[in-house]
Amino acid sequence: MKSFTAEMGRLLRHRRDNRQAPTLGARELEVMKILWRGDVLSAQDVLQAISDSSLSLSTMQSTLERLYRKELVSREKTGRYYLYRAAISRNAVITQLLGEIADQVGDGDMAPMISGFMSFIDQETSEPLSSEMRDAIQRLPSERDD
Missing domain, CATH: 1.10.10.10 (Winged helix-like DNA-binding domain superfamily/Winged helix DNA-binding domain)
Structure with missing residues (x-):
């Protein structure tokens, strides 16, 4: 679980490249x-x-x-x-789209997007997964700890 926690911390402080997600019909x-x-x-x-x-x-x-x-x-x-x-993975497209959402809605701050994702998880999945993710996020070091 520690690697998940570290990865979530990295994501919350993530600075994206300027590549835009493809527009697909x-x-x-x-x-x-x-x-x-x-x-x-x-x-x-x-x-x-x-x-x-x-x-x-x-x-x-x-x-x-x-x-x-x-x-x-x-x-x-x-x-x-x-x-x-x-030539591009589904994961890469999703990553680019999420980055654009973070930029457009959260001014580049990933925390509101993670919060919205957690609300989605609460509505769409089982409680154990939601609790596990919430616990991992709460264990994240704050930016001032870096």
Whole structure:
């Protein structure tokens, strides 16, 4: 538990880099969720895995091209088509989004975001997890202890 406590302390004092989280449309996000499974897929493979059966192959290729330009997917030419894979992890996107929330809502202070996250945990999960996290946060050294 000590490493969790140390990590939480680091997060509370965290200074982010200035990279913004990618802006993803609903279709782009759905494609990323498919690619985050770890497979290397063609546009046709992604099209078959997507929930919207009305999409054409050219629409899927355009979506993948946009994701490639945003540097969210990598691709490799194989014959007459590309194979795609996620170039950024789901965790990295979530981390960037959380950093933006902290900047926009908490003026860069992570404490209000952690507090909001704890409120979410209280509402959405079991009490033992919530209590364990609260105890770990209370054991964090304050900034003046550094």
